[in-house]
């Protein structure tokens with residue numbers, strides 16, 4: 001049995017009541033998961049306050065309570081630990097509980113509005129390809145070597161992070177590549193991690209529902225770099241206007257990557273087509289299977305990380321050149337001479353990048369139809385902006401539902417329509433039902449045309465009122481294009 005005082009190593013304590021030698025069988029931050037002998041950590045949340053469940057946790061057998069405010073009613077035989085931030089304490093306690101796995105592996109966290117999943121997935125594939133056993137924590141899936149563990153968040157809660165890392169270590173993983181979402185950084189889901197390095201891809205409009213202002217959103221991402229140790233590396237996109245801000249207070253060794261500005265890892269795009277990218281990297285001309293200029297940034301982030309981890313440039317480029325990237329990111333489906341592209345672009349910046357890429361690589365003449373929606377219970381201010389980008393950059397746009405969650409899809413679409421100017425109305429359709437929207441786009445397309453289905457990428461569900469219904473953009477478009485092909 002683990003002992004409380006060991007688990008609290010490096011947690012800054014404000015006060016304690018009771019026996020610090022008490023044992024614990026596990027740690028829980030949800031009273032519903034407490035069992036006899038658990039330590040319960042009370043966290044103030046966005047919906048409720050964990051402190052309101054302390055009595056419930058004790059009733060269920062918790063012998064240790066970690067909290068920010070001590071309850072009035074102190075129970076005999078229970079140990080109370082008061083800390084300034086329970087979520088931070090939880091991260092450090094989780095790391096101690098699982099034996100600090102991140103100290104025995106090389107863990108790299110990637111943050112930024114777009115490109116996190118792509119970058120960590122490429123890194124995982126690259127290191128597997130180069131003969132390492134490595135782990136992955138991402139929006140699409142978590143992986144221990146090649147074993148897939150379903151993912152519920154972009155960055156799991158801190159207990160899950162540490163548990164997964166411990167499992168990775170046990171499976172022989174030497175590296176772990178993980179996404180650090182801004183929510184996770186603010187909520188201290190990565191507290192207690194010993195990072196070998198952190199990467200910044202870019203920052204643009206998203207999640208203002210949660211962070212309230214763009215400044216707060218920048219601050220959230222910057223916190224990752226502020227907290228790196230002096231032995232770590234901070235690899236930053238120099239072409240992003242906030243790149244330097246990210247690392248202005250870091251103790252880590254700063255390195256830059258980019259395409260436009262002088263950088264430690266720099267590339268030039270030689271060609272950009274629907275087949276892939278050709279890059280000039282230090283005079284070497286290399287072909288990659290990834291599509292779009294934004295992926296040149298992701299490739300450079302991956303190359304920089306691999307080199308900072310001590311890998312050989314030639315070997316890295318050889319492997320990287322054959323890698324395809326993450327599911328649902330610029331996935332191409334060609335049937336009946338029509339090209340459908342399924343992409344996870346769910347921010348204005350991502351949508352603009354994907355559409356610009358398509359417009360750069362298309363030959364002209366063909367019709368480009370974009371199907372896009374915006375998620376419910378998420379940043380409302382991006383809705384008109386994304387609709388505007390879709391209609392401006394395409395020949396036809398169909399506004400439809402993404403994951404409405406608890407919102408009325410019609411209301412989300414009304415918010416989106418605000419972004420469509422009068423002159424663009426004639427090329428815009430609004431079809432609430434996503435399946436109908438995809439069907440309509442297929443029926444309006446002919447040989448040579450392109451359909452972009454944006455926003456859901458790898459997702460295989462549509463979340464409506466708390467229920468996830470099976471829905472897969474790639475599956476639906478394949479069904480309708482196949483029907484067209486047969487007629």
Ligand SMILES: CC(=O)N[C@H]1[C@@H](OP(=O)(O)OP(=O)(O)OC[C@H]2O[C@@H](n3ccc(=O)[nH]c3=O)[C@H](O)[C@@H]2O)O[C@H](CO)[C@@H](O)[C@@H]1O[C@H](C)C(=O)N[C@@H](C)C(=O)N[C@H](CCC(=O)O)C(=O)O
Pocket residue numbers: 029030031032042043044045046047048049050051053152153154155156157158181182183184187
């Ligand atoms: C807004 C947000 O990020 N919420 C996360 C947060 O929950 P919360 O603060 O709302 O928690 P709460 O429900 O208020 O409860 C507060 C505390 O009381 C506890 N509780 C609650 C009820 C009870 O009966 N007993 C009890 O002890 C809860 O366990 C919790 O510790 O902490 C939870 C545990 O870690 C997360 O699961 C939850 O993610 C929700 C489900 C979510 O949807 N998060 C999204 C927005 C998210 O995190 N997204 C990012 C990616 C974004 C991106 O970059 O695209 C991600 O990393 O996935």
Ligand SMILES: Nc1ncnc2c1ncn2[C@@H]1O[C@H](COP(=O)(O)OP(=O)(O)OP(=O)(O)O)[C@@H](O)[C@H]1O
Pocket residue numbers: 112113114115116117118119139154179181201202294295297298328329330343344345346349350351353354457
């Ligand atoms: N470096 C990049 N810059 C801008 N856009 C990008 C970049 N990389 C990918 N994208 C676009 O953003 C979409 C999401 O990419 P990805 O899943 O890699 O990002 P993410 O940061 O993991 O997103 P999330 O916050 O949802 O986890 C892609 O489908 C593509 O349209």
Ligand SMILES: N[C@H](CCC[C@H](N)C(=O)O)C(=O)O
Pocket residue numbers: 154346374375376378402403455456459
């Ligand atoms: N991690 C992002 C994913 C958005 C994906 C999009 N399909 C949506 O549902 O809005 C979020 O939770 O905001």
Ligand SMILES: [Mg+2]
Pocket residue numbers: 116117118138139140154179
């Ligand atoms: Mg992601």
